[in-house]
Amino acid sequence: MTDDILISSCQCGKVRCQGIGQPIISGVCYCDDCQAGAKLLEVLDGASKVTEEDDGTHYLTYRDDRFRCIEGGELLQAYQHSLNARTRRMVASCCNTAMFLKFSKGHWTSSYAKRFTGDIPAVEMRTQTQFRNSDLPLPDDAPSYRTFGLRLFWRLFTSRIAMLTG
Numbered sequence: 001m002t003d004d005i006l007i008s009s010c011q012c013g014k015v016r017c018q019g020i021g022q023p024i025i026s027g028v029c030y031c032d033d034c035q036a037g038a039k040l041l042e043v044l045d046g047a048s049k050v051t052e053e054d055d056g057t058h059y060l061t062y063r064d065d066r067f068r069c070i071e072g073g074e075l076l077q078a079y080q081h082s083l084n085a086r087t088r089r090m091v092a093s094c095c096n097t098a099m100f101l102k103f104s105k106g107h108w109t110s111s112y113a114k115r116f117t118g119d120i121p122a123v124e125m126r127t128q129t130q131f132r133n134s135d136l137p138l139p140d141d142a143p144s145y146r147t148f149g150l151r152l153f154w155r156l157f158t159s160r161i162a163m164l165t166g
């Protein structure tokens, strides 16, 4: 595994985060939670889009110990699209830019792929297409799953083991 570092930043540049090495997964999610989250965050004043043309959200998902905010962390503000949402989406309050999200109890952080510059890993899978409403054709550059798919759980599981064993 290479230890290349990818940097994500908000629109005005005050908040910067870094992901180290290969993410657990580079994937597009269409689930209802991600769609509700996108609707909430994209209407904030001055916000930029977090979704793709077909309303999927592309994330680079990192182990928590491989992703962190390196500048402007105090400007991050958590948003939840509903009281019982299991995700907290972190927004750079300086310019209303959605940066990443935390799934409650998960050992991973999903960062919005659109915020990264440079060569980011290609999409490896599309998940929860059962919630996809777009009329656009489903891209066939990577496997798609109606639910989260076993492959994703396997990646999350093995990344947890790797994290525990250093």
Ligand SMILES: [Zn+2]
Binding pocket: 010, 011, 012, 013, 014, 015, 092, 093, 094, 095, 096, 097
């Ligand atoms: Zn900003």
